[in-house]
Amino acid sequence: MARNNRGIIQEFVEFISRGNVMDLAVGVIIGGAFTSVVNALVSTIIQPLIAAIGGSPDVKGLAVVLNGQTIDFGAFISAVISFLITAVAVFAIVKAVNTMNDLKEMAIKKAGLASMIEKEQAPAPRTCPYCKQEIADDATRCPHCTSKLAGYENAIEAR
Structure with a gap:
């Protein structure tokens, strides 16, 4: 029985130490931190700007009381706005990273062409x-x- 447990522990350690699991963990941690930054952006900058223009920073009038329970559509709409801002920011970051990777691949291809030319000039x-x-x-x-x-x-x- 101890041998079987050791195998499970070893498999778990191998699973955890894989690169993609670690990348996922880092992504979740950074995503949580990024979400708090976006929430701060919405609550401390965007909502006060809306209030300064003359609107209400919260969408408060959209609540329904049903059988003693409040269904707050305004909070939901605020969460959707936060999500959209987060999605746009993540899209911009991913787009920038993909562009960098494309430029890197083009540079590698150019270097590869240079090495092919060198190989062509090398004796058979x-x-x-x-x-x-x-x-x-x-x-x-x-x-x-x-x-x-x-x-x-x-x-x-x-x-």
Whole structure:
């Protein structure tokens, strides 16, 4: 039984240490912090600006009392406005990150083209005339078929 528990614990540790789980955790934490920033923006800047223009910062007239319970549509509308502001801000951030990634990919492609041009200018790899396998430039025997290549010297065979 202890062996089975150790396996479960090890699997859990592997699951938690995966990159995408950590990324998700960071995203949730940052999302919570970002939501509080947006709520502060709405309650301390946008609603006072609406009140300064002459409107009511809260949508208070939209409440219905039903069987002693208050259904507050104004609070719901304020939450929807906060959500829309959050969604627009997240969209702008994601769009900026995607644009950066696209620029990075284009730079990599340009670098890849440069390396392809360098490869085209590089001499073709040396191949064995017998088995047609690629061999090192300084080889005197083919490692694939053991044929003697140009430049092969053996003092014992020379006698």
